[in-house]
Amino acid sequence: MCGSGTFLIEAAYKALNIAPGLRRNFAAQRWSQIDDKVWADARAEALESIDRLGEFKAFGFDIDADAVELTQSNARKAGVGSKLTIKQSDISRFNQPENSITFCNPPYGERMLEIKDAEMLYKKLGDRLNPSKERPCYIITPHEEFERFFGKKVDKRRKLYNGMIKCQLYMYFK
Ligand SMILES: C[S@@+](CC[C@H](N)C(=O)[O-])C[C@H]1O[C@@H](n2cnc3c(N)ncnc32)[C@H](O)[C@@H]1O
Numbered sequence: 525m526c527g528s529g530t531f532l533i534e535a536a537y538k539a540l541n542i543a544p545g546l547r548r549n550f551a552a553q554r555w556s557q558i559d560d561k562v563w564a565d566a567r568a569e570a571l572e573s574i575d576r577l578g579e580f581k582a583f584g585f586d587i588d589a590d591a592v593e594l595t596q597s598n599a600r601k602a603g604v605g606s607k608l609t610i611k612q613s614d615i616s617r618f619n620q621p622e623n624s625i626t627f628c629n630p631p632y633g634e635r636m637l638e639i640k641d642a643e644m645l646y647k648k649l650g651d652r653l654n655p656s657k658e659r660p661c662y663i664i665t666p667h668e669e670f671e672r673f674f675g676k677k678v679d680k681r682r683k684l685y686n687g688m689i690k691c692q693l694y695m696y697f698k
Contacts, residue, residue, distance in 0.1 A: 525615065525629065525630050526584030526591065526592075526595050526628075527595070528598055529598045529608070529610070530598075531628070532584045532595065532599065532610075533598060533604055535627070536582060536599075536602075536604040539575075539578060539580040540575045540576075541574055541575045542574050546570050546571070547603070550563075580607050581609075582608050582609070583611070583621075584608060584609070586612065587614050587615070588612075592611065592612045595608070595610045596608075596610050615630075615645065615648050615649055616652065618652045619652070620652075620653060623659070625659070625661075626655075626659070626660070627662045628663055629663070629665065629686070630642065630646065630649060630665060631645060632667070643673045644673075646670055647675065649663070653674075655676065655696030655697065657697060661697075662693060663694045663696075664686065664693050664694075665692065665694070666686075666689050666690055666692070668692075671694065678696060679696055679698050680695040681693060681695060
């Protein structure tokens, strides 16, 4: 359910210590009161801080071929294409690798599928995921009864907003 690949790309940046603003320009760069050297020094420092030998491997799957292509293209643009493996696949074929972390935000129902379809998908997800200390799973959804459909009692949950949508981060790590 990798969509456009945001989670995967941000995870790669975090793992390799790549500053998120490194590839963009800032309006404040045009302000005369900030010397160009300040920006150049900050960029040089950020570049030097990248963990170039860091090992990071992530896999993304989505049922939609366009989403797969979009994630691949976004990852390449973000400079982490070689760290990610993206494939078209239905969640019902997903297997959690050993010593891995699974993270996703399945369709919410409000926007992409009817609620009932989303609930069926949460059930499918529950059939494929077997969270443990070695293979924790993190799922973001606004559905208040997610645990019931997923079929597992959460270890911890935390409220967060996805834009204007109030969601919960359901954390399974035991
Ligand atoms: C809310 S979006 C995920 C957005 C993503 N986190 C991102 O950064 O763009 C949900 C994704 O789940 C995918 N999806 C829906 N049903 C699926 C299924 N049965 N198996 C795999 N992916 C599915 C959709 O194609 C969509 O891209």
